[in-house]
Amino acid sequence: MFEAPYLLFLGDAPDALAAKMAQGIYDWRPEAVAGQFRMEECGADLGIKDLSIKEAAEAGVKTLVIGVVNRGGIISEGWKSILVEALEAGMDIASGLHTLLRDQPELVEAAEKNDCSLHDVRIPTVKYPIANGKNRSGKRCLAVGTDCSVGKMYTTLAMDREMKKQGRKSTFRATGQTGILIEGNGVPLDAVIADFMAGSVEYITPDNDADHWDFIEGQGSLFHASYSGVTMALIHGGQPDALILCHEPTRETMRGLPDYTLPSLEELREMVMPIAKVVNPDCKAVACSINTQHMSEDEALTYLAEVEKQMGIPAVDPFRQGAERLIEALG
Amino acid sequence: MFEAPYLLFLGDAPDALAAKMAQGIYDWRPEAVAGQFRMEECGADLGIKDLSIKEAAEAGVKTLVIGVVNRGGIISEGWKSILVEALEAGMDIASGLHTLLRDQPELVEAAEKNDCSLHDVRIPTVKYPIANGKNRSGKRCLAVGTDCSVGKMYTTLAMDREMKKQGRKSTFRATGQTGILIEGNGVPLDAVIADFMAGSVEYITPDNDADHWDFIEGQGSLFHASYSGVTMALIHGGQPDALILCHEPTRETMRGLPDYTLPSLEELREMVMPIAKVVNPDCKAVACSINTQHMSEDEALTYLAEVEKQMGIPAVDPFRQGAERLIEALG
Numbered sequence: 001m002f003e004a005p006y007l008l009f010l011g012d013a014p015d016a017l018a019a020k021m022a023q024g025i026y027d028w029r030p031e032a033v034a035g036q037f038r039m040e041e042c043g044a045d046l047g048i049k050d051l052s053i054k055e056a057a058e059a060g061v062k063t064l065v066i067g068v069v070n071r072g073g074i075i076s077e078g079w080k081s082i083l084v085e086a087l088e089a090g091m092d093i094a095s096g097l098h099t100l101l102r103d104q105p106e107l108v109e110a111a112e113k114n115d116c117s118l119h120d121v122r123i124p125t126v127k128y129p130i131a132n133g134k135n136r137s138g139k140r141c142l143a144v145g146t147d148c149s150v151g152k153m154y155t156t157l158a159m160d161r162e163m164k165k166q167g168r169k170s171t172f173r174a175t176g177q178t179g180i181l182i183e184g185n186g187v188p189l190d191a192v193i194a195d196f197m198a199g200s201v202e203y204i205t206p207d208n209d210a211d212h213w214d215f216i217e218g219q220g221s222l223f224h225a226s227y228s229g230v231t232m233a234l235i236h237g238g239q240p241d242a243l244i245l246c247h248e249p250t251r252e253t254m255r256g257l258p259d260y261t262l263p264s265l266e267e268l269r270e271m272v273m274p275i276a277k278v279v280n281p282d283c284k285a286v287a288c289s290i291n292t293q294h295m296s297e298d299e300a301l302t303y304l305a306e307v308e309k310q311m312g313i314p315a316v317d318p319f320r321q322g323a324e325r326l327i328e329a330l331g
Numbered sequence: 332m333f334e335a336p337y338l339l340f341l342g343d344a345p346d347a348l349a350a351k352m353a354q355g356i357y358d359w360r361p362e363a364v365a366g367q368f369r370m371e372e373c374g375a376d377l378g379i380k381d382l383s384i385k386e387a388a389e390a391g392v393k394t395l396v397i398g399v400v401n402r403g404g405i406i407s408e409g410w411k412s413i414l415v416e417a418l419e420a421g422m423d424i425a426s427g428l429h430t431l432l433r434d435q436p437e438l439v440e441a442a443e444k445n446d447c448s449l450h451d452v453r454i455p456t457v458k459y460p461i462a463n464g465k466n467r468s469g470k471r472c473l474a475v476g477t478d479c480s481v482g483k484m485y486t487t488l489a490m491d492r493e494m495k496k497q498g499r500k501s502t503f504r505a506t507g508q509t510g511i512l513i514e515g516n517g518v519p520l521d522a523v524i525a526d527f528m529a530g531s532v533e534y535i536t537p538d539n540d541a542d543h544w545d546f547i548e549g550q551g552s553l554f555h556a557s558y559s560g561v562t563m564a565l566i567h568g569g570q571p572d573a574l575i576l577c578h579e580p581t582r583e584t585m586r587g588l589p590d591y592t593l594p595s596l597e598e599l600r601e602m603v604m605p606i607a608k609v610v611n612p613d614c615k616a617v618a619c620s621i622n623t624q625h626m627s628e629d630e631a632l633t634y635l636a637e638v639e640k641q642m643g644i645p646a647v648d649p650f651r652q653g654a655e656r657l658i659e660a661l662g
Contacts, residue, residue, distance in 0.1 A: 130587075132588070133591060193523070194521050194523050194561050194564070197525050198558075198559070198560060222606070223609050225610050228563050228606075229528045229562075229563040229567070232559050233525070233560030256461075260464060260609075274602050275559075275602065278553075
């Protein structure tokens, strides 16, 4: 979808949190990042090389990626002259903001004049097919969660990285805007039209080498009333061979749904397995990935041991412990 | 969305099958239909009054509904002068065709000039909210199927009609284009953006009187790889109190998926109940609705008796037998 190397645009981010997107991209794709661009008033710093637009162009940067989020997700007036300068230097621009690059006349004009592209990663750019449910070659692993935002993206990114470290073939398949900005392509699944959801997931996880693994970023949860349809389409479109069950044990209610409590990992497994087997009778739930960030090291290790015993499969916090055992669980 | 009385436009339909949509509207809403309009070469006939555009206008027709489908779902050149005449006579036009009314300049111009509306029912017109999962007053019944096109719409229409016949409060909630043309409103769910699917179903089934039933038209199937996400959103957005399990016993493979066989009604019940209970712990699968059109009367009755025994709930073909026992099963 868009090309590295990147210049990460931190703009006038008041603090590190506002530049979380840039941090995520740098954490997961350091080799794709040439440097950062910070305005004078910027309070964030990734600790990497500061480049002016001119220096970035000379360093061969292909895409300026907007890595800062402000209130309302808008493209602030103060950024525009810099973004125009980048387009005039021949760079593309990629953004996951709510406000679209394509709706800014001065950016559209500069992009056209310089034959550059504006990538709004929230908007699907492909005319996706309707899913056909056909068996595909290669292996696929999908993260499913007891709730939204429990660590599904982190889990699949960590597994993809570990797999590559071991010299094995794998690809991270992004299904949300952050994942797309990290990987440079993917499907913004929550913005796809209902009829084409499963088809879009088939589209991004095509036939592959028999020993190649796709690590598909999960979305939503089968237990989340607002987004369960998206999760369903991921399972039936992704046709996973392996599921990783993701959970955040300290959360009390479902994200955005204060009337709903989280299901247990057992309940998740019981619900998801018959659904997954509709499209792949050999699918297995191979491991649990637990987000223990709100627990002490002791609490976390005790909890992980308990889950492992109850579920009969490895339970790992890939942030604390790495993803080796998750990869091992794939067989 | 659009108003009765209707003039059903059969155009140049070569045969009854091409005018199936008009037949469906007349079957389910005869009180809304003022008459039919047939071009000279039309081979279909609903057996109701033929009206010219002028006569229809004089009879107070509010909406001309395109009830004919031709190859490619296009608006043929031959229809256009008639449609323009209808707009000039003050009628709105409603269509479920792939080709949109709004993309025909001569129709747009005539509609604007005469202050009339063009309703393309395949296109959502509402900015739907994200589902909130909150409990709503009133009762809801949803048809779920072992496959697509097994009689879910027929079942809910028949139940709504029977309920009204008994003097009880109910509403048919359309979720597809045919249902919308019949009811005059609803959500074209397969065209809604993923994030808003469940929210759109909540939107069309709002709080209601405690003794009012919504009969929600089902879509897809949890077992259909292409559309299961849409079905999921219907279950979690619709928050049903009662499910009707729909099945077509002679079908060998899933519609459009030749590699997949149909699940049994038991498998459907096992999968759907835990999903439905996420949003409504009191939800029950109250009856089976079986489409026995490809069976003889004897075969059908034997089969229905078997299903009833196996499933422990009433099994009915509402087309053969009426919907009384389905309504009874709601309690």
